[in-house]
Amino acid sequence: MVVSKGTTYEVDVQDRDYLRHGDTPLMARVFRPKGTGPFPIMVELHGGAWVRGDRLMGNEANEALARNGVIVVALDFRVPPVAPYPASIADIHYAIRWCKTQAASWNGRPESIGAMGTSSGAHQAMLVGMRPNDPRYAAVPMSNGATEVDATLGCVILVSPVIDPLGRYLYAKGLRDDVTPPAGMAERIPPMHEAYWETEEAMAEAAPNRMLMRGERTAMPPTLCMARTYEEAHPRPDLLQFIDEYRKAGGQIEFTIFEGEGEGLLRDLSTTVAQEALEKMTGFIQEQLG
Numbered sequence: 001m002v003v004s005k006g007t008t009y010e011v012d013v014q015d016r017d018y019l020r021h022g023d024t025p026l027m028a029r030v031f032r033p034k035g036t037g038p039f040p041i042m043v044e045l046h047g048g049a050w051v052r053g054d055r056l057m058g059n060e061a062n063e064a065l066a067r068n069g070v071i072v073v074a075l076d077f078r079v080p081p082v083a084p085y086p087a088s089i090a091d092i093h094y095a096i097r098w099c100k101t102q103a104a105s106w107n108g109r110p111e112s113i114g115a116m117g118t119s120s121g122a123h124q125a126m127l128v129g130m131r132p133n134d135p136r137y138a139a140v141p142m143s144n145g146a147t148e149v150d151a152t153l154g155c156v157i158l159v160s161p162v163i164d165p166l167g168r169y170l171y172a173k174g175l176r177d178d179v180t181p182p183a184g185m186a187e188r189i190p191p192m193h194e195a196y197w198e199t200e201e202a203m204a205e206a207a208p209n210r211m212l213m214r215g216e217r218t219a220m221p222p223t224l225c226m227a228r229t230y231e232e233a234h235p236r237p238d239l240l241q242f243i244d245e246y247r248k249a250g251g252q253i254e255f256t257i258f259e260g261e262g263e264g265l266l267r268d269l270s271t272t273v274a275q276e277a278l279e280k281m282t283g284f285i286q287e288q289l290g
Helices: 059-067 087-106 120-130 165-172 190-197 200-205 208-213 236-248 272-289
Strands: 011-021 024-033 039-045 071-075 108-118 156-159 223-230 253-261
Touching: 011 059, 011 087, 024 059, 024 087, 039 087, 039 120, 039 272, 059 071, 059 272, 071 087, 087 108, 087 120, 108 120, 108 272, 120 156, 120 208, 156 272, 165 190, 165 200, 165 236, 190 200, 208 236, 223 236, 223 272, 236 253, 253 272
Parallel strands: 039 071, 039 108, 108 156, 156 223, 223 253
Antiparallel strands: 011 024, 024 071
């Protein structure tokens, strides 16, 4: 499906084993435009409250971006019960470095890599973008010894992010005065937070808005954030606070709200909303990564 007015490409799709923990491989699905390039690269992180989902969830949107001239690398990463935080972040951090070592063979630019995600995947993209040098996240060494490669990102795209894990946890449990969750959320959402984060302290420590509020010095990659008018799983005050704190700290962030309810901005590419979102993403990637 074509969503931009520029050149469109046929796409090669390939699954790659990018990392192994013991005998268990972690897979990346690489969507590669068939052209000379060089093309920008975006690492895509699926949602699922940090405990569900896989690299296949965004297939349609990822292929659409590749047709627009963007290499997309969709990741599997460790989730509970295999491993809690920060294991998935360490896998993602490794994958970004791995992409930089593979970029030339994909007709990509190793210096032009961003990350994007939906819901909890968006949170993880932002967390790695802000903490590219955190030793916990960089704990998995490169298998080829490429120690000079880092996980610095050129940009981040957030789609309906869970930007504050603790804020969403308290919201789901009905413990906030500023927002009220829908019926049934207290039974569904908190157990997934608890499985991944284990403690409220960990949720707060890795919340980008709280990181900025407590004065943590972070990287500030240019960021595009998109959301629907109402998203019951993502309390809006947390996102607005993050955007405000990011801008106050000197970060560049563009925020677009699409009319309607629900988190599925890119779920059905036949909709006008999805078309507009993909066009905005393509333009942002081209602007930030070339």
